[in-house]
Amino acid sequence: MASVRAQPWAALEADNLTSLAELTETNLLKAIEERYRAGLIYTAVGDILVAVNPFQELLMYDGAWSGAYAATDVSGLAPHIYRVASAAYNSMVQGKKNQVCVISGESGAGKTESAKFIMKQVMNMCSSAGLGLKLQQKIIQLNPLLEAFGNARTELNDNSSRFGKFIQLLFESSGRIVGAGLEQYLLEKSRVCVQTEKERNFHIFYYLYAGLPQEKKAQLHLKGPEHHRYLRTYCQLTKDCSSEDSREAFSAVLESMESIGFSSSEVDQIITLLAAILHIGDIEFVSSEEGGGDSATVRNPEVVETVSQLLCLESSAEVSFALTTLRTVTRGEPVDKLYSCSKAAVVRDAAAKALYSRMFQWIVSRINTHLQPRDNYSRSKLSVTEDHLNIGILDIFGFENFEANSFEQFCINLANEQLQQYFNHQIFAMEKLECAKEGVDDLDISYTDNTPVIDLFLARPIGLLCLLDEQCKGLNGSEKAFVQRSRESFNKHQCFAPHRGNALEFTISHYAGDVSSDINHEGMLHLIQIWSS
């Protein structure tokens, strides 16, 4: 890539792809590629900004650039992520209208980095009004905290968001920042218990190992990371658990929490909870004769003791009981049935995932409490009062296509497909409607409508999700029956292709590419159990 310009420059006609003589896919791609090779990673298409990930640090985000884009009219400046942020802020203040920035792209495309640049620029613009400096710092501090608990290394991205987030920055009509609110979606909690060897658990576990003093680790009964089942699969475990980067990242997380307003006892509780989750993963089961056949009993009660102690639970016997026994109450009488070892393991992992995801929700809810405006801003859920203007920034996990795709990719890609539909609707369908209103009916805008693939997933009573539900609820539900039913139902569907050689494999044609799922690979129903448990 050629070197980038040292300063912001005035917009040229070529900066906007709508100036191309012929708007074909080939021409658009060629223009974006040529610009990228010339060091121009940003290109405008009307109001939309196309960003190509440079995968290297560019000198175009410092104070001088931010200042240049902080003008009250940025329409004459070249496309840049700061221009999007400034335009949103200016439109909000000048037009007294709420704004939203929707960021879309496949995993690793640079969405989270873009979201951070937008936040940074908006915060800089508020500070140029000389107001709310401390609050702005708190808002900027959200990123290291959320990334530590909600991001992880995947095969596509070393810092992949494993949850969706919608941040709303709240302002008075003068443009003074008064608070922020955060909503999170679909944390990939299954990652707490299972990862492939090239992927990691959530970052915080490695930071914890690198950053906690030895005596604190001993107090939490943490042994070397390779001793903990939820961590040991990863191939660079020892390195990442002791690196300087991880140590610094841990300090940054502590700093963020303190700056946002978490008390030291809350931070300590979170650290203890993380240790307890690691210990939960080490609880093992053996078959006992009691109850006949394969009935689980805890093999290492000392680990249950440690977990109980860390979670301040009075009786470790009760924890063991809950992990190995299903208790139902029939006519007022409790009836106990012992789990098999494999079922007890599912219950154990479900407990770890539930603890992690509730801790994540609690962190988000504490953030909302600390960043709420001092009036009537809802604590638990994002609900913005009409007194405030706001800029929303949506950054969800991007489209994913791995060699082996499972239930997580199924859900992530569906969410991206819905976002794409929203985008199509806003850009093309609304444009057509506007033109029709102005009497231009014969406008030739053709675009690929992705409604068929969304219907494939969501249609009722026959869509992929309904068919999955059917198998999950049925006593004899199975992956095989799910694929069989899907094959019968979508035999002629343009976005569904069964595989000839493998009865459990099918391909879904998404807007961003074809994704094959081998249901046998992980066992889709098993994964759903894990997810929803």
Ligand SMILES: Nc1ncnc2c1ncn2[C@@H]1O[C@H](COP(=O)(O)OP(=O)(O)OP(=O)(O)O)[C@@H](O)[C@H]1O
């Ligand atoms: N503007 C940029 N300048 C330099 N590097 C960048 C930029 N944008 C992205 N990157 C690099 O690309 C990596 C991936 O970006 P990012 O995490 O934002 O992707 P994403 O689209 O949010 O992915 P996911 O959907 O997996 O969360 C970053 O960690 C960073 O190294």
